[in-house]
Amino acid sequence: MSDAAPAIFVALEGTALAATIRQSPYAYMAANVAHILSLMIFFGAVAVMDLRLVGFFQSTWPGSLLRRTRLIAILGFIGLVLSGSMLFLAEASHVILNQVFQIKLLLIALALANIAWFEKSVAPRVRDLQPHTPLPVRARLIGMTSIVIWLTVAACGRLIAYF
């Protein structure tokens, strides 16, 4: 327990749920496994979406491809948030002060803003496009940004333990 952390995080770490995660021989391990499996599902879907935006898989219908992969990405993201919350809760007062974790949170916020920008300004314009139709330049930019940010988020996640 770190007293340097804001009280809310000390309190979170002190909850019965947090104690259960720490004291169970399996919960923390299971959350770790669930986190990386969710990440694979999430990034698998995200990579397909982003590569389509960047210019790969031009023979596919962008609207239909994005609709299907979006669902998988959302499921993966829910798994990431749930398992990540468990890992965070167990050591909340320490992890919140970890600079790599802080960078990770910031990057996640940026990536989500990037998605919001895409859904608002690009998705409606590419929904009904035919295969082999050039996408707006903005789509390419958003796709590349997304891949780079999410890979950096993953690297930060792994690096929390080392800083």
Place this chain on the structure above:
Amino acid sequence: MMKPLLAALATLALAGGGALAHHGWGSYDASKPITVDGTILTSKYENPHATITVKAPDKVWTVTLAPTSRMINRGATRDMVAVGKTVSAYGYASTVEKDEMRAERITVDGKTVEMR
């Protein structure tokens, strides 16, 4: 064809294993192993790592052990590292945290268990 490749990969895995098997070893001074002997004052049998504090002759050490699932697997139960037990922990002092060390192995009541 595959055998040399597999052998090379296995060698790499084993060679890297020592240093990379667990995060956190980078901030411990592996060039100067120490042994901390004493009575266990507090014991947290929790994940991600169990920790005990040990009253050694020189000072009270915080000794970081291993994930509890691994310790259970290897016979280092909650009782083995309970408060009041006499422990001998071989490992490395932290280069970051004062008076903290990470145990490579611990011995309690004549029983030695590897922590990584």
